Amino acid sequence: MASWPETIVRSFIFLALLFFMTKFLGKKQLSELSFFEYVSGITIGSIAGEAIAGLEKNMFQGMMAITIFTFATLFADLLALKSKTFRDFIEGKGTVLIKDGKVLEENLKKEKYSIDELSALLRQKDIYRVADVEFAVLEPRGNLSALLKKENRPLTPKDLNMKVANEKAPQTIIMDGSILDVPLSASGKSRGWLKTELEKLGITVENVFIGQVDSYGELTVDVYDDKLQIPSPNQRPLLLSSLKKTQVDLEIFALETKDETSKVVYQKNANLVQETIEKLTPYLTS
Template sequence: MPDWIFIIGRSLFFLLLLFITTKVLGKKQISELSFFEYVAGITIGSIAGEVVTGLESNMFHGVLALIVFGFVTFLVNYLAIKSKKFSDFAEGKGTVVIKDGKILEENLKKEKYTIDELSALLRQKDIFKIADVEFAVLEPRGNLSTLLKRENRPLTPKDLQMKMPNEKEPQTVIMDGNIVDEPLRCAGKGRGWLYTELEKLGVTLDNVFVGQVDSYGELTVDLYDDKIQVPEPAQRPLLLATLKKAQADLEIFSLETNCTKSKAMYKKNAALLQATIDKLTPYLNG
């Protein structure tokens, strides 16, 4: 039998053997890698080590084995995309280990996890009480996905029926004491505005390590000298306070005037300004 046929056959045999071994060992051995990625990764590394250190007498044989493992891994990934059944076989399926706050012992044993190991995965998600978990799934790549019971989930603005503004990516406009013009243009600002904002903060450009402009057009800076306290941007809170004062003034005017027509005008505009404040508060509360 020619050597190259022997190498291909040996590569396929060891790939299958390592795959079966990894399946037997379970998900906790592979963490974020899929089964075939894990198998191919350690094997390709071993083959490359053999070739580089000269333990493989024929370099072509080592290269051929690397190509075989690489091609088989690519083929497995391709077939996994095309076929759900093949994907379940090659990469595995998620296993439910907690349901309604109770551990499913049989599923846990099937994946060869202990209570301590499951508890460690839960603690990584800041969960210390199993009874608080509605649903937990051990994913094919070894990570644990959890869903807390509704009463144990953190409150969100949506739960409180609060409107929140959309956030955009901050633009880094200063790096190592130098202005970066492209992000500054993307933020819709210019150098004149930047120097004015730095003056408001009481800092100099050469002392700024990083400066960013957020989606509200406010500048925040991190200085080389950490002992210097930089004031927080206050434009939005000040604007909100000004609007509230104007609305309160209109309410006072409506109470102080004796003119029916003026009183109605002040009340109407106070109500309009209050509606505007209600809409802008999520954006201006800092």
């Protein structure tokens, strides 16, 4: 059995070794594991525990064993990328559990799942009736993928033939009270613009915990003082409102004027503004 000082030294050594080996294998080790990765992870942890506690006289034997299992796992992952047959063998295949709203009992038994467990997986996806499901597959990593029947799916703008603007990821331009110049530049804004926007909100950069610019060029901030009320961005709604008011005013002018030439001009411009409103509405509404 190793002495206390030796145990402490071994602990730090194997902690660092396991960290670097896991980082070497990649983020996949932190997500849901395949059968092989699960077995490999347990074994590597057991070897590390044995080596730290000093049950193995030679610490380097434990380090070598961990290295072997690490590279074996890496090799299996690389081989799985190149061979579907090997991938299906080592990771398994998806199993259809529900088809056309009906549970496939044989497949459920094959995967050793009860109806209660299937119902729990469905509830995690906010599905409470099996009959609402068109198709459900138990994936190789144990999660359930479910497709609702078309009449039970939420409506999307595409279903309503609505045009919506494409949104980009927001740029974080302020963090911990400091301006981040690279994201600020990527958002197409300047420090002068940022200063003006912060003045409108009545705050300073130092008070901002995080500030972001969305795809519409609007600034949203979260301040350190949670009791401080920050007004929501309203430039887009105001612009849309102004355009609608202009269109209505032009319509009224066209109706009130007795001059036929002016009437035609007002009506023509009212139509142009209306077309502009229709084109910009997806961009000016949240």
